[in-house]
Amino acid sequence: MxxxxxxxxxxxxxxxxxxxxxxxxxxxxxxxxxxxxxxxxxxxxxxxxxxxxISPKIHRPCNSEDSFHWLPPPVHSWKINTDAAWDSSTLSCGLSALLRDSTGTLVKGLSQSNFASSSLAAEAMAIDLGLSLASSIPLSSFQLESDSLVLISAFLNPLSAVDWSTSQIVSTIRTKASSFNRVNWRWTSRRTNAAADLVAAWASRRVCPVDWDSNPPPSLMRILLYDAAGPPP
Incomplete structure (x- = not known):
């Protein structure tokens, strides 16, 4: 050895x-x-x-129809999408986490305005918000998608390290994730993470509607309906 x-x-x-x-x-x-x-x-x-x-789980999808569509989780299971919008000049950020079921229905969501030392730290804070969302249901197992390839790689591989500005948040996330039966970490492109991206942008500008998850505005509803329709047959 x-x-x-x-x-x-x-x-x-x-x-x-x-x-x-x-x-x-x-x-x-x-x-x-x-x-x-x-x-x-x-x-x-x-x-x-x-x-x-680890590479098959996080590889960037090939140029197929599925590459441009959010994919629902299996029947009777859940998916949480997270994202962050970070402003380097003010260090302010908007965080979002959306929980959807196998039909693409938005079940619940959280958004938050905060401050982060880097864009990667903001993305990690959004993932942490996603775990808080899962705890509030509560869920025992679920998929969690982020468009941060660095962070998803870190959670899939316990030997990987991240930038010092994010390491403490990543450690906290790993601790929280261990309290669930299973967290299926998944990378997704920014294009297929559009719903979470929009809510994060709202939160960053502090214009996020209070009831955005129970009464989605038209701009978010369009994305949700598009995602729920899935890729063409």
């Missing part, structure tokens, strides 16, 4: 220990050290055996 392989096994073990700890704290599940060690070793072995396993 090489030094890098050993390090990989150790990092995965520490990550699974942390997830088990969070399950104990948040879900009141009794710890099982044997199960933790077994699952960590299996996950790290899969990672080492297939070094490029």
């Amino acid at each position: 090489t030094d890098s392989q050993f390090t990989t096994h150790v990092v995965f073990l520490l990550w699974f220990i942390w997830k088990e700890r969070c399950n104990c704290v948040f879900n009141h599940i009794s710890p099982n050290s044997l199960s933790v060690a077994s699952r960590a070793f299996r996950a790290s072995s899969e990672f080492l055996a297939i070094p490029t396993f």
Whole structure:
């Protein structure tokens, strides 16, 4: 076993220990050290055996009809889209999180105005808002989509690092995510994240309608209807 392989096994073990700890704290599940060690070793072995396993999940879609459409989650499941609009001159940002079901129906949403040190930090804050939205339902498992390839890669790969300005937020997100049964991290293009992008822009300008999620304005409704229609057959 090489030094890098050993390090990989150790990092995965520490990550699974942390997830088990969070399950104990948040879900009141009794710890099982044997199960933790077994699952960590299996996950790290899969990672080492297939070094490029992460790329199919986050690759930029090919130039097909599906590339230009928001895709709904499977039946009886949920998808949360998040986005941020950041102003470098003021460091202000608008955050959004939209929860939709398999029919494309907007179930609930959150928006927020805040400040962030970078655009990446703002995107991370939007993802954190998405997890808060999931907790408020509450959901046990769901898809979470963002158009930040850097962040989605970081959440799919426990060994990856992010810029120092975002590392604390990413750590918080990883802790929160471990309290759910499953968070299916997904990258999406900005074009297919149009609904979240629009709400984030409103929040950034502080013109977001109070009831935008229960009574979407026409501009948002057009995007929601377009998304719900799906790609042409």
